[in-house]
Amino acid sequence: MAVQGTTADAFKSLKEILQSNLDNGEEIGAALYVSYNGEPVVDIWGGYADEKRTRPWTEDTIVNVWSTTKNITALAALILADRGLLDLDAPVAKYWPEFAANGKEKVLVRHVLSHTSGVSGWDQPFEYSDIYDLEKSTARLAAQAPWWEPGTAPGYHAVNYGHLVGEIV
Template sequence: MDIHGSCSTQFSAVREAFADSLRSGRELGASVAVFLDGELVVDLWGGHADQARTRPWQRDTLTNVWSTTKTMTALCALVLTDRGELDLTAPVARYWPEFGSAGKERVEVGHLLSHTAGLPDWDQPMTLDDLCDWEKATTLLARQTPRWEPGTSSGYHRFTHGFLIGEVIRRICRQSIGAFFADQIADPLGADFHIGLPAEHDHRVSDVIPAPGPAPAPNPQPAIPVGAYVTAQDTWTTQWRRAEIPAAAGYGNARSVAAVQSVLTSAGRAPSARLLSESACRAVFDEQSHGVDLVLGIPLRFGMGYALTAERAPVDTANRRTCYWGGRGGSLIVNDLDAHMTFAYVMNQMSHQGLADPRSRALLQATYKALTT
């Protein structure tokens, strides 16, 4: 299986791990990227962009990265915080008055970012049409009562996360989150990542492929179940691609994911722009919760917009200033501020292992091995 792209000699172990994953058949098509001190040192891709294996995965292939999109949404909020337009400790109702009802008067912006707001789901079933209706999705959330005391525990806000933060951003900027991300983050960085995919990019998309077999039952059962709403096949539709669903419908590849997120590991600097101050980067590590997540049923430690490394957590590194998240099916982004390193992995063949996916783990381990040799 041919691998394309570039990889510095120091990171040859990443190339080897990537080649092994493609040869073994665990991958269909994928990309991996690493930034070190703001420089792209690994930029690899390979495999196929379709299940029939008729289209090669190209340098500019895009795919839906599911919840890795949440880190882009979080970065939008951090940029506004750094500009003094958003206070993470302020009540959400300061920016979104209708939200301050039904027991949510004291819900803070930081609670939205850390999945501790008590709004992990809608109180009524939601269809794909509903998720693509911004006004309906946000209006319903503004009327709801939290399912637990906000700020006391995390309960993964699988789809609601992006609507909640996105509406706060819209109220401040009078821009949709997709437009804000494009204008204020992606364009200045020259990053090929999209929240709401323009039609001119459709020909570059590799549709995600459903994980084989039924998903295993969670063990232990989560305290609060949340609706899934969307299948892999739903993401193949034009409706999904065009909609701005900022918790799950971002399109990019490893290079573009890492290019955006490396703003955190290069002290807010990028080759063409400075987006964040060092203090804004540090704000990510303001711990908001630490314990078993009420929705996912696994130990997680959340900061502002990202999970933080911790013992028994899905990503646990020796460097304490490490933040991460991943997407349904296996995509992963890791920012290690101590090592000044950003790692990203994006693929089209989904698995059921999520943050524990052995493909991303092997690549991340190879990356850390390279950093210590």
């Protein structure tokens, strides 16, 4: 399946590399978009959107990018901190008062950003479909106790990082 899309002349090799990776099986499907000074210089896609290779990867294929969004989420918070609009050493409850419940009053913004808040997930039972109900999922995070003393140990906020930072910012 041929790679589709466009590249500026200086980036034509990226299209060739993606084609090679698809041809030799290193990739099933992928897309790449790069802009420079606000102008698109790479906008390519190709291959398949599923492992069985039944759905072609199109210009509009939606994919889960998993934890790469944590970088952007943290960057948004840090931009606010840089502008003096968010205090990294303030308790989360300064921005999200309900979060102070059940022993979390000492959780700082920096604890959430650094995955040391003690709230690295939801207390069970919890259905993954509940993640998409922001009101329910954030209310549960606000109500539960931390799993350890905030700031004393790391615990990857694999799924709830965006929920926590989203309520802060």
